Amino acid sequence: MLIRPWRDGDRGLVVAAQEYLSPRTIDRRFLVGSGGRLPSSYLAHIAAGPRPEWDAQVAVDGGVLCGWAEYGRIPGGGPAADLAVLVADPWQRTGLASALIRALVQRMIAAGVTTIHADVAGSNAPSRGLVRALAGSDPGPSYADGLLHYAFGLAAVPVESLVRS
Numbered sequence: 001m002l003i004r005p006w007r008d009g010d011r012g013l014v015v016a017a018q019e020y021l022s023p024r025t026i027d028r029r030f031l032v033g034s035g036g037r038l039p040s041s042y043l044a045h046i047a048a049g050p051r052p053e054w055d056a057q058v059a060v061d062g063g064v065l066c067g068w069a070e071y072g073r074i075p076g077g078g079p080a081a082d083l084a085v086l087v088a089d090p091w092q093r094t095g096l097a098s099a100l101i102r103a104l105v106q107r108m109i110a111a112g113v114t115t116i117h118a119d120v121a122g123s124n125a126p127s128r129g130l131v132r133a134l135a136g137s138d139p140g141p142s143y144a145d146g147l148l149h150y151a152f153g154l155a156a157v158p159v160e161s162l163v164r165s
């Protein structure tokens, strides 16, 4: 399994990876009923590749994209970013999301991000478990518009938790 920064051509790997994504996984990531396909607006969004407003970290095995973590921010150089992650169904619960996020967070810090935001549905038990596992405890999200909202200051993330693989 190779974990690396996003590079040109990865949008094609995302499209091909849909074969390994259940509708539930896509719905949980995009917080909408997806019909089992990645939203076309999202595929257009990632086609532009890495830029100050967006970047991602991918996990690839034998040419198959197994998962990716990404952040977005407006303005491009701003200190706050939204973080999202998706792991394809066959590779879930193997530590991939944790590894992707740790690698991406190091790059976010280098890019000037100081605060991470993440929204998840209250019914998304895997994501809540992932947040608990990464934060070391339940960070106590706020609740708005039917979603749990997490906010993390990156200065509070122990260096050890960033480098553990």
Ligand SMILES: CC(C)(COP(=O)(O)OP(=O)(O)OC[C@H]1O[C@@H](n2cnc3c(N)ncnc32)[C@H](O)[C@@H]1OP(=O)(O)O)[C@@H](O)C(=O)NCCC(=O)NCCS
Residues within 6 Å of the ligand: 024, 025, 026, 028, 029, 083, 084, 085, 086, 087, 088, 091, 092, 093, 094, 095, 096, 097, 098, 099, 119, 120, 124, 125, 126, 127, 129, 130, 131, 133
């Ligand atoms: C949430 C998601 C990214 C987790 O990915 P993953 O690679 O399976 O997560 P990891 O294997 O790194 O799990 C790390 C920890 O998270 C927690 N966790 C992960 N999946 C869990 C589940 N199904 N139930 C409970 N806890 C879970 C556990 O504490 C786990 O550690 P453990 O396996 O040692 O117990 C994945 O389920 C997914 O892609 N879901 C759909 C998209 C989504 O909801 N994205 C998040 C919102 S942006």
